[in-house]
Amino acid sequence: MDYVSPIDERVRRPEPLARRTASIEGKTVALLDISKNRGAEFLDRLEQRLQAHGAKTMRFRKPTFSRPAPAELIGEIALHGDLAVEALAD
Amino acid sequence: MLESVDGGVYRLDDLPGERVALLFAHSECPTSKLALERLGPLGPGLAARGTRLVCIVQEPLETAARLARQNGVEALVLAERPPYEAARAFGVETVPTTIVLSADGSVEGSVVGWMADALNELLPVRVPDAEPRWKPGCEARPGHDLNLPVRAAGVFDELEDMFERGWTDGLPVVPPTADRVAAMLGERDPDRSLGAVPPALGEATVARVAACAVLAGCKPAYFPVVLAAVEAVLDPDFNVHGQAVTTSPPGQIAIVNGPVRNALGFNSGMGVLGPGNRANLTVGRAVRLVVQLTGGGVPGGLDRATLGHQGKISFCFAENEEASPWEPLSVERGFPSDASTVSLIGGDAPLSISDHRSKTPRELAATIGWAAAATWSPFWWPLDATSLFVLGHEHVQLFAQAGWSKADVREAIFEQVRRPARELRHGETTPLVQAADPDTAIAKWDDPERIVIVVAGGEAGRFSAVCGPSLGMQASVITREVQWTT
Numbered sequence: 168m169d170y171v172s173p174i175d176e177r178v179r180r181p182e183p184l185a186r187r188t189a190s191i192e193g194k195t196v197a198l199l200d201i202s203k204n205r206g207a208e209f210l211d212r213l214e215q216r217l218q219a220h221g222a223k224t225m226r227f228r229k230p231t232f233s234r235p236a237p238a239e240l241i242g243e244i245a246l247h248g249d250l251a252v253e254a255l256a257d
Numbered sequence: 258m259l260e261s262v263d264g265g266v267y268r269l270d271d272l273p274g275e276r277v278a279l280l281f282a283h284s285e286c287p288t289s290k291l292a293l294e295r296l297g298p299l300g301p302g303l304a305a306r307g308t309r310l311v312c313i314v315q316e317p318l319e320t321a322a323r324l325a326r327q328n329g330v331e332a333l334v335l336a337e338r339p340p341y342e343a344a345r346a347f348g349v350e351t352v353p354t355t356i357v358l359s360a361d362g363s364v365e366g367s368v369v370g371w372m373a374d375a376l377n378e379l380l381p382v383r384v385p386d387a388e389p390r391w392k393p394g395c396e397a398r399p400g401h402d403l404n405l406p407v408r409a410a411g412v413f414d415e416l417e418d419m420f421e422r423g424w425t426d427g428l429p430v431v432p433p434t435a436d437r438v439a440a441m442l443g444e445r446d447p448d449r450s451l452g453a454v455p456p457a458l459g460e461a462t463v464a465r466v467a468a469c470a471v472l473a474g475c476k477p478a479y480f481p482v483v484l485a486a487v488e489a490v491l492d493p494d495f496n497v498h499g500q501a502v503t504t505s506p507p508g509q510i511a512i513v514n515g516p517v518r519n520a521l522g523f524n525s526g527m528g529v530l531g532p533g534n535r536a537n538l539t540v541g542r543a544v545r546l547v548v549q550l551t552g553g554g555v556p557g558g559l560d561r562a563t564l565g566h567q568g569k570i571s572f573c574f575a576e577n578e579e580a581s582p583w584e585p586l587s588v589e590r591g592f593p594s595d596a597s598t599v600s601l602i603g604g605d606a607p608l609s610i611s612d613h614r615s616k617t618p619r620e621l622a623a624t625i626g627w628a629a630a631a632t633w634s635p636f637w638w639p640l641d642a643t644s645l646f647v648l649g650h651e652h653v654q655l656f657a658q659a660g661w662s663k664a665d666v667r668e669a670i671f672e673q674v675r676r677p678a679r680e681l682r683h684g685e686t687t688p689l690v691q692a693a694d695p696d697t698a699i700a701k702w703d704d705p706e707r708i709v710i711v712v713a714g715g716e717a718g719r720f721s722a723v724c725g726p727s728l729g730m731q732a733s734v735i736t737r738e739v740q741w742t743t
Binding site: 169170171172173174175176177231232233234235 | 317319323438464469472
C-alpha cells in the first residue's frame with residue numbers, strides 16, 4: 168500500500184564530533200549560560216576550576232532557554248572558543 | 258532496480274567488483290531490527306576489511322530510511338518493493354538473511370536469522386558480543402502478499418501497520434493512503450511548504466499536513482482550519498520549539514471563531530472541552546500530529562514533558578459566539594466579525610471552576626480568578642504568560658446582566674487575585690516576590706492582557722474553566738484567518 172508519509176524522511180547526515188583535546192591548558196573554553204535558573208552559578212564554579220587548570224574562559228548567554236541559540240551566538244562561540252560547555256539548569 | 262535512501266538507484270549487478278555482504282530485513286521483524294542495529298554500524302569496519310555492507314530493506318523508501326536511521330546503519334541502504342526480485346534471486350525466505358558475495362558475484366556463504374557465531378565466521382569483523390546470540394528470523398516479504406505487509410495470522414492489518422510505522426499518537430489512526438490524502442488536498446499544491454516544524458525541523462509541505470489530517474480522522478472540509486492552525490503554530494512568536502521539547506506539560510490549544518464553526522460542525526456548546534465532536538477532536542489532533550510526526554516532537558523522544566496532559570492528544574474547540582454578549586476572540590484580535598479564524602494558545606489542561614452561589618459579578622470574577630491562583634505553581638506570582646479562561650454560559654449571563662464588558666471581567670480578575678509577598682515566600686517563588694516588601698500585594702499576572710477570555714459551553718450549569726500557562730516559552734497568542742469558502 169502506498170501511503171503519503173507525514174514525516175520528512177530526508178536523511179540528515181550527523182555532524183561528526185570535533186576532535187577531543189588532550190589538555191585544556193592554554194585553551195579558551197566558551198561557557199554558555201542558557202538563561203535558566205542557577206545555570207550561571209554552575210558555570211561560575213566550573214569557570215574557577217577550568218582557570219585553575221590553566222584554561223582561559225569566555226562567558227556567553229542565550230537570550231532564552233526556550234529557543235535554540237541564535238546563529239550569531241553560535242558563530243561567536245565557534246570563533247573565539249577552542250572548547251565549549253553548555254550549562255543546563257534547574 | 259533498488260532505490261537507495263540517499264537518493265541513488267542501484268541494480269545489484271551494478272555493484273562494483275568488490276566483496277559484498279547483503280543483509281535482507283524488514284520492519285515487522287524484531288530479529289531484522291536486531292540485525293540492523295548490530296550489523297548496521299559495522300559498515301565502515303567491514304569496508305576497511307574489503308567487504309561492503311548493503312542492507313536491502315523490504316519496505317517503502319521512507320520506512321527503509323527510518324529503520325536505517327533508528328538503528329544507526331552506516332551502509333548503503335536499498336528499499337526493495339514488490340515483486341522483491343533481489344530476495345527472490347537469492348532465495349531469501351527469511352529475514353534477516355546475511356549473504357556474502359565475492360567480487361565475482363558468487364555466494365561465499367549465508368546466515369539465516371541472527372546467529373552471532375556463524376556471522377563471526379562469515380564476516381571479517383566481529384559482531385557485538387551481546388545477548389541474544391541466537392534469534393530466529395521471520396518470514397520474508399515474498400513469502401506472502403506481494404503488496405501488503407501481512408500479519409502472522411495471514412491477514413493484513415492496516416491499522417497495526419500505522420503503529421509499526423510510528424504514525425500515531427498512541428490511538429488508532431486513519432491510514433493516509435494516496436486517495437485519502439488527495440481528497441484532503443483538493444486542488445492545493447501538495448509541495449507548497451508551510452515551513453519547518455520544530456523541534457526536528459521537518460518541512461511541513463501541504464501534503465504532509467494533509468497526511469496528518471487524514472491520520473487524525475479529519476474530513477476534507479476541515480482541512481482549511483488545519484492549515485490555518487498549522488500556520489499559526491509555525492509563527493516564530495508561538496515558539497512551538499520550546500513548547501514541543503519542554504519538560505513542562507502544556508500543549509497547543511486551538512480556538513475556532515467565525516462562520517466556519519457552525520458550517521463545519523465544530524462544537525462550542527455542551528461538553529465543549531470534552532469528547533463527542535469530530536471537528537473539534539480531529540482538527541486538534543491533526544495539529545498535534547504535525548508537531549509530533551512532521552516536527553519530530555515525539556513524547557519520550559524530543560518531547561521531554563515530565564507529565565504532559567491529555568490535551569496534548571487534541572485540544573481544539575469553538576467559541577460560543579451566539580451565547581456571548583461580547584466581541585469574540587477573533588474580533589478582539591483584530592479580525593472582522595465575519596472572518597473565520599483559528600487562534601493558537603500554548604496551555605495546560607483545563608481546571609474546572611464551579612460557582613453556583615455568587616450573586617455579583619465581582620464575586621464571580623474573584624471565584625474564577627482565584628481558581629487560577631495555583632496554576633503553574635501556587636507561589637509563582639506573577640505569571641508572565643497567557644492564561645486562558647473559558648467562561649460558561651450562565652457565568653457570562655451574570656456578567657452581562659450586570660452590564661460588564663469582557664474588559665471589565667479581565668480587570669476584575671486581575672485586580673482581585675493578589676496576595677501579600679510574605680504569603681508567597683514558600684518553595685518555588687519569583688525573584689519579584691523575594692525582593693518585594695512583605696506587605697506588598699503581588700498580582701497573579703504581570704499584565705491584565707495575559708488573561709484571555711473565551712465564551713464556550715452548554716446553557717445549563719454554572720461552570721467555567723482555566724487553562725494554566727505555557728510558562729517560560731515567551732509564546733504569544735497567534736491568530737490566522739481560515740481560507741475557506743462555503
